[in-house]
Amino acid sequence: MDPLHLSLDVPLREFALDVELTVGREVVALVGPSGAGKTKLLRAIAGLQVARGRISVDGDDWLDSTRSIDLPAEERSVGLVFQEYALFPHLTVRKNVEFGRKGEAALLERFGLAALADAKPRELSGGERQRVALARALAPDPAVLLLDEPLAALDAHTRGEVRAELQLLLREADRPTLVVTHDFEDAATLATRVGVLVQGHLRQVGSPAELVASPADPFVATLTGANVLRGRARAILTGLTELELPTGELIRSTDPAEGDAVAIVYPWEVTLSRTPPDDSAQNHIAGVVASLVPVGNRVRARVGPLTAEITADSSERLGLEVGGSAVASFKATATRLLRQNS
Amino acid sequence: MKHAFAVTAVAAAAFALAFLILPVLALFLRVPPGDLIRALGTPAAQDALVVSIKTSAIAHAAVLLIGTPAAYAIGRGRFRGRALLLSLIELPLVLPPAVAGIALLVTFGRLGLLGGTLNALGIRIGFTQAAVILAVAFVESPLYLRAAIASFEGVDGTLLDAARTLRARPFRVFARVALPLAAGGLGAASALALARGLGEFGATLLFAGSLQGVTQTLPLAVYAQFEVNLDTALAIGAEFVFFGAALLLALKVIPGWTRSISLWTFRSASSPST
Numbered sequence: 094m095d096p097l098h099l100s101l102d103v104p105l106r107e108f109a110l111d112v113e114l115t116v117g118r119e120v121v122a123l124v125g126p127s128g129a130g131k132t133k134l135l136r137a138i139a140g141l142q143v144a145r146g147r148i149s150v151d152g153d154d155w156l157d158s159t160r161s162i163d164l165p166a167e168e169r170s171v172g173l174v175f176q177e178y179a180l181f182p183h184l185t186v187r188k189n190v191e192f193g194r195k196g197e198a199a200l201l202e203r204f205g206l207a208a209l210a211d212a213k214p215r216e217l218s219g220g221e222r223q224r225v226a227l228a229r230a231l232a233p234d235p236a237v238l239l240l241d242e243p244l245a246a247l248d249a250h251t252r253g254e255v256r257a258e259l260q261l262l263l264r265e266a267d268r269p270t271l272v273v274t275h276d277f278e279d280a281a282t283l284a285t286r287v288g289v290l291v292q293g294h295l296r297q298v299g300s301p302a303e304l305v306a307s308p309a310d311p312f313v314a315t316l317t318g319a320n321v322l323r324g325r326a327r328a329i330l331t332g333l334t335e336l337e338l339p340t341g342e343l344i345r346s347t348d349p350a351e352g353d354a355v356a357i358v359y360p361w362e363v364t365l366s367r368t369p370p371d372d373s374a375q376n377h378i379a380g381v382v383a384s385l386v387p388v389g390n391r392v393r394a395r396v397g398p399l400t401a402e403i404t405a406d407s408s409e410r411l412g413l414e415v416g417g418s419a420v421a422s423f424k425a426t427a428t429r430l431l432r433q434n435s
Numbered sequence: 436m437k438h439a440f441a442v443t444a445v446a447a448a449a450f451a452l453a454f455l456i457l458p459v460l461a462l463f464l465r466v467p468p469g470d471l472i473r474a475l476g477t478p479a480a481q482d483a484l485v486v487s488i489k490t491s492a493i494a495h496a497a498v499l500l501i502g503t504p505a506a507y508a509i510g511r512g513r514f515r516g517r518a519l520l521l522s523l524i525e526l527p528l529v530l531p532p533a534v535a536g537i538a539l540l541v542t543f544g545r546l547g548l549l550g551g552t553l554n555a556l557g558i559r560i561g562f563t564q565a566a567v568i569l570a571v572a573f574v575e576s577p578l579y580l581r582a583a584i585a586s587f588e589g590v591d592g593t594l595l596d597a598a599r600t601l602r603a604r605p606f607r608v609f610a611r612v613a614l615p616l617a618a619g620g621l622g623a624a625s626a627l628a629l630a631r632g633l634g635e636f637g638a639t640l641l642f643a644g645s646l647q648g649v650t651q652t653l654p655l656a657v658y659a660q661f662e663v664n665l666d667t668a669l670a671i672g673a674e675f676v677f678f679g680a681a682l683l684l685a686l687k688v689i690p691g692w693t694r695s696i697s698l699w700t701f702r703s704a705s706s707p708s709t
Contacts, residue, residue, distance in 0.1 A: 229601065232601075
């Protein structure tokens with residue numbers, strides 16, 4: 094039984110959205126760059142955007158072009174959380190939440206909004222607005238929940254906290270849920286499965302771990318935060334593959350490849366040192382430290398063509414500084430090779 | 436040089452102000468206040484006030500009742516020929532009132548376009564109070580429609596979409612979301628249209644005539660009394676000054692109205708069709 098099944102063909106100005114997807118009682122995130130058609134897809138499911146194809150929810154057809162079925166938005170059992178939340182500015186929190194269905198006092202309580210029931214949306218913080226939007230969308234008990242960039246309107250400061258809160262609320266909502274976002278980390282936190290949408294097409298669908306472990310193409314790899322190095326690959330005698338970068342440096346991998354290829358290395362697989370270390374790592378790239386960005390208790394360091402993620406402690410111990418030199422090392426076994434196709 | 440120009444500019448401002456204010460003051464200064472109030476009690480002034488209030492109220496109610504949903508349909512709709520339609524709505528605004536009066540006469544008059552049909556139904560419109568109502572509605576509705584369309588265009592479409600995803604049917608989307616959010620602009624539009632309707636003269640005179648107690652509205656009474664009893668004409672003029680001042684004050688004081696009026700004047704100033 095498939096709670097939500099999509100097979101959509103939405104003509105847009107520059108390309109067509111062509112998506113086939115089944116969402117069970119789970120949270121699926123669609124990630125992609127802006128302009129990939131993510132918002133249009135949600136609008137098509139909600140009935141706010143003209144589409145062809147088929148949408149069925151628990152066996153009910155909302156859209157079936159072959160049978161001329163196309164329910165208007167108000168007849169689709171869908172809760173949509175808009176990107177900027179689209180709360181009614183002239184109504185209180187209570188009236189906003191009750192717009193779809195009256196008598197939702199319990200919902201206000203559950204979302205921690207009881208104390209704010211009589212406030213107007215403009216008096217709320219970003220996180221509170223998001224909770225109102227979610228409560229409002231869930232009030233009519235929709236069969237499907239859609240969220241459009243639910244974290245984009247928040248500042249970096251509150252984002253982490255709201256993300257954890259949203260994760261819990263989505264689990265509790267327990268229904269087919271589709272979240273679109275441009276941020277892989279948000280997607281990986283909120284969803285059990287992630288789809289990568291580029292130019293209207295789903296490039297890959299899988300668990301966050303699957304996407305990181307075996308990205309289907311360099312774009313998916315970049316999206317998941319990997320270093321992507323382009324070069325020419327050839328097999329060498331030791332049974333490894335060697336990739337020659339345009340700069341002349343050589344990278345070794347345990348993956349097979351031949352000709353134009355890309356090497357994929359995750360920042361957390363890259364270690365840094367001041368001088369070339371004598372260890373088991375096959376790959377060493379020396380370069381100038383271009384930037385050091387603290388992220389919580391970690392530091393993201395840019396060395397030559399690579400981004401390395403190391404602990405703040407290690408960065409301090411090594412005495413790294415912008416403009417200084419460093420060597421980035423990573424193992425051939427942590428280096429994935431993909432044929433270059435984009 | 437700079438100083439000399441500043442003085443000239445201030446003098447020009449003072450002159451312009453005097454030119455605008457002096458005639459308004461003169462309305463009150465020519466006759467003592469007591470006589471003015473007494474002149475308002477004359478039958479001509481009383482009858483005109485009743486006719487004006489009655490016809491304006493009916494015409495204005497009709498304009499609001501039909502114009503508001505019409506403006507919503509045009510303001511939110513995306514269809515072919517929309518720009519042309521907007522220009523057609525504005526056309527009566529640039530017509531001289533006398534032309535509007537003749538146009539109404541050849542449409543609804545006894546020998547007009549719809550005259551035969553109306554005659555067969557036993558309806559006579561020319562030179563009755565119905566004619567006054569039609570004339571007032573005709574001149575004020577483009578003014579209301581134009582500003583009301585702009586108000587509905589200004590409503591964030593995402594909010595209307597949000598209402599639809601919350602199962603609201605079209606009327607509920609209009610009544611619960613679009614209407615309250617456009618209310619400020621609609622209020623201002625309504626006030627300005629009402630003022631235009633109360634001041635209507637040319638179209639009414641040609642289409643409805645100037646029969647005291649029947650079709651003679653306040654502006655028509657000013658014209659009629661001008662040759663009979665100047666005091667009465669002046670008193671009615673003073674009435675209009677008070678009404679106008681109250682209206683302007685309301686536009687300044689009611690916040691929703693102020694905002695939408697500045698938006699609206701900006702829009703019409705930048706619109707190439709006016």
